[in-house]
Structures are given as C-alpha cells and as structure tokens.
Amino acid sequence: MTRAWLALLLAGAFEIGYALSVGGSQGFTVLSWSLVAVVFFLLTLFALSLALRTIDVGIGYAVWAGIGAVGAALLGPLFFSETLTPVKAFWLAVIIAGVVWLKLSDRTAPD
Structure with missing residues (x-):
C-alpha cells in the first residue's frame, strides 16, 4: 500500500470522526463537540x-466518502442510539465492496 492510499485511509478515519462529532454537536450548539x-x-x-496528489480525484473522493459513510453508519449506533437494520448493513457492504474494487482498479497507477 502506498503512502497516498495510507493518507486516504487516514482521511477517511478523520472523516468518520468529523461526522460523529457533528452529530454530537447537535447542530453546532454544543461547544466541545x-x-x-x-x-x-x-x-x-x-x-x-495529500492523498489526491497521487490518486485520481474521482477515485480518491469516492473512497474517502465511502469510508466516512460506512464508518459513521457503523459507529452511529454506539454513540447515538441509531439503528443498523439488515437492509442498511447490506447497502453498507455494497459500499465496502465498491471501495475495495476502486482500490484494486488503481493498482497500476504510479506512486
């Protein structure tokens, strides 16, 4: 895995933190969140x-958004008493599969 892809994974993790903290801020009314x-x-x-210096913008953005969406959906039930139904879990799995295929399609790209 290249540095660009590691930066993209890190960006995705930060995006999850952002999404969850926005939820915790209750419309930016809670100062700490x-x-x-x-x-x-x-x-x-x-x-x-940093990641988009090497990875194509469309691929990078799709992977970043997918990581953020899946992470927030999986952690939302832990932090905010949200529900994760089987239908939601299925579509999250589809997003994960798409992210994996996007990564595999970028194997020939130079670093």
Missing part, C-alpha cells in the same frame, strides 16, 4: 489533499 468537529474537518481535508 463543535470544536472537535472543526479539528477533524481540518485533519480530513489535509490528509485528503
């Missing part, structure tokens, strides 16, 4: 910009 959201937002943009 709002500040955490700003930090995660800046971190995710920085890591994503």
